[in-house]
Amino acid sequence: MAFASGYEAYKTTKVKTSSPAHLLLMLYDGGIKWCQKAINHLEKEEKEAAHAALLKSQDIISELMIALDFSANEELAQGLYALYDYMYDRLVEANIKKDKQGAVEVLEMLKEMREMWDEVVKQTRHQDVGSTAGLNLVK
Numbered sequence: 256m257a258f259a260s261g262y263e264a265y266k267t268t269k270v271k272t273s274s275p276a277h278l279l280l281m282l283y284d285g286g287i288k289w290c291q292k293a294i295n296h297l298e299k300e301e302k303e304a305a306h307a308a309l310l311k312s313q314d315i316i317s318e319l320m321i322a323l324d325f326s327a328n329e330e331l332a333q334g335l336y337a338l339y340d341y342m343y344d345r346l347v348e349a350n351i352k353k354d355k356q357g358a359v360e361v362l363e364m365l366k367e368m369r370e371m372w373d374e375v376v377k378q379t380r381h382q383d384v385g386s387t388a389g390l391n392l393v394k
Contacts, residue, residue, distance in 0.1 A: 283369035
């Protein structure tokens with residue numbers, strides 16, 4: 256039990272001390288993790304576990320939508336919002352139909368977006384550690 260509370264404290268500290276760019280990467284990591292779990296559960300026909308994993312994926316997509324800063328770059332933020340909205344709808348559909356195709360599609364999209372943001376973070380690290388080079392898409 257002490258290990259679990261220590262791990263929770265570590266996770267809390269990591270989130271509180273991370274830059275916005277790294278928080279974004281953590282959200283993508285979580286979305287990828289829960290989509291993969293949902294797919295695995297759907298393949299095994301574990302409907303309740305799949306439902307729970309899809310809900311966690313949906314929650315993460317919602318957080319990505321909420322985190323957008325439209326004042327920094329409205330056009331880009333609107334494009335990302337539309338993409339996240341599409342992903343959310345695909346996860347809802349996957350959950351209703353208990354069909355993995357929507358989750359597979361979202362998983363691939365999240366992996367691509369995570370890779371893109373990881374490159375942005377790496378490129379901007381030389382300019383300003385943890386910044387997003389003025390993109391400022393998350394609050």
